[in-house]
Amino acid sequence: MTTTLPPKTTDREIFSVSQLNRQARQLLETHLPLLWVEGELSNVSTPSSGHWYFTLKDDQAQVRCCMFRNRNMLVRFKPQQGQHVLLRARVSLYEGRGDYQIIAEHMEEAGSGALQRAFDELKHKLAQEGLFNEAHKKALPPLPKHIGVITSPTGAAIRDVLSVLERRFPSIPVTVIPVAVQGKESAPQIVKAIELANRCGLFDVLLLTRGGGSMEDLWSFNEEIVARAIFNSALPIVSGVGHEVDFTIADFVADLRAPTPSAAAELLVPDGDDWLDKFIGFEVLLEEAMLRRLQQWQKHLHNLRQRLRHPRERLEQQAQRLDNLELRLKNHLKHLLVDCKNRLQQLQIRQQAHHPQVRLQQLNERIAAYAQRLQKAQYRIIERKKQAHGEAVRLLNTLNPLSTLERGYALVTDPQTQKVITHSDQVMPGTTLNARVAQGEFVCRVESIRK
Structure with a gap:
């Protein structure tokens, strides 16, 4: 197994202490976002500049902190030694000493602050739902x-x-x-x-x-x-x-x-008293309504008593009404009988008008009328045809070539081809031709041609 060694570099990048601290500070501030830190205050210092310097610690570690005047003016309490707080801060580095530190942007007491934050988060969550x-x-x-x-x-x-x-x-x-x-x-x-x-x-x-x-x-x-x-x-x-x-x-x-x-x-x-007052008002209104209703019924009863009559008067009125109805019924029946008789007479007249003999007579009259109209129409058609035939004959006589021959003209044809000779170039001297005149035809021969 062979090991490849990195190439040797002759150029070395050398930092000064200030450059190193500056780059370290930039790395910390760039790569660590704004965060929340909880801990206990110690070494609290408040110089005349108005800035706060303190250490935030827990049972295992500590970190230097700084809170500038423009931010600590918003804090509602004065920080005390040993107080438990919650910071919103950014991580930084003090270049002069090379000390790692955090810059506090917001400070609140840890107990109530945590509860308030949990309250706000849950409130926002439930509101969204x-x-x-x-x-x-x-x-x-x-x-x-x-x-x-x-x-x-x-x-x-x-x-x-x-x-x-x-x-x-x-x-x-x-x-x-x-x-x-x-x-x-x-x-x-x-x-x-x-x-x-x-x-x-x-x-x-x-x-x-x-x-x-x-x-x-x-x-x-x-x-x-x-x-x-x-x-x-x-x-x-x-x-x-x-x-x-x-x-x-x-x-x-x-x-x-x-x-x-x-x-x-x-x-x-x-409120029960309000309801009691309302019930008392309803009681008064109910009494007034009942009194008005009783008065209305009393008036109605009085009117009914006045309208009430003795049964004998009612019977007499009903008997008189019955007589009137009887007279009206008789008159109505008479009118009905008269109407029925009139309708019966009209039906009889209509029946007579529709009797088969009357109907046949009407049809025969119509047939005779149609026959006369047909005969007249035939005469008119024959006359029109005669006139049209005469006109056609006159027109045919006018166009008949024989009529032209009667005026002294002749129709000359080639006896072999039967074609009509219309030009002198169609014949030669000595050619035999047929000549048709009004009365018959004859054969002739060409002696000479004149152009």
Whole structure:
């Protein structure tokens, strides 16, 4: 086995330290994109220039960091030694010392920042899938028959909700479905409670609620499984989570979002006092309508009493009407008989007109008329034919060559070929020819030719 050695190079590219550091910095900044780094702050330095210099570390490594003034002015907190932060930064190298470092563009506290980032990512994902679309929102019943409240049975939120429901409409039954509203077990319990409420068939609306708290406390309502359970629920769900400034994923997916648990309870049921006022108004309107109806019936009854007559008067009127009908019937029958007689006479006249003898006589008359017309037509045709024949004879006599011969002309032909001689070049002296005249013909011989 032979080994090929690389060719020897005599020219060597020599870098200075500054060139090396510059090229290394360009390689780092070009090939590593803007990235997120999480770690603990140490060696925090804030000189008079306003730039921040610090070290970001974890339990195994550390890296120098710099955040310039124009970027750290946007940070809402002051960095402290040992604080856990999340940086969006780019990798670089400080050419003066050859130190590898990162340049921070954005800084946030690691705990709340990570939760906010997860919240934004899930919100964007579910929005893209259409879980927040208004077309999927279900309408709330105007007057619920049974309300299911999914919350903690020991929290302040359920007391506020029950108090508002009892004050506004105490006759509506309310069932509390107990769940944990924070912690790792909270989200699965909320999902099971929503599924149970949909299966049992008792409720026509659900309220998902809890009191206020930090983002970590409310995180169960930002879980994807809770959002999809709300979206898949056949029952309309009202979300009343936290305070008015708190927003969760459940608020966006729910059919209606309330700023507080108490506000959610007010949105769920109408005000009983308003309904009572409406019923009182309906009662007044009903009484007035019944009084008007009674008055109308009284007037109608009075009119009927006035129209009511003694049966004898009705019988007399009916008897008189019967007499009138009898007279009208007799007159009508008379008219019918007269019409029938007239029609019978007309039919008899028509029958006589169509008798076979009358019909034969009419046909014979028509035949005689046709015979006379035929005879006259024959006479006219014969006369026209005679006139046409006379004209043809006169025309034939005019064109007859014999008529020309009668005027002294002769028809000369060759006795052998029977051709008519029309030119002197057709004969020779001594030629014998036939000459036809008006009365007979004779033979002649050519003695001489004159041109």
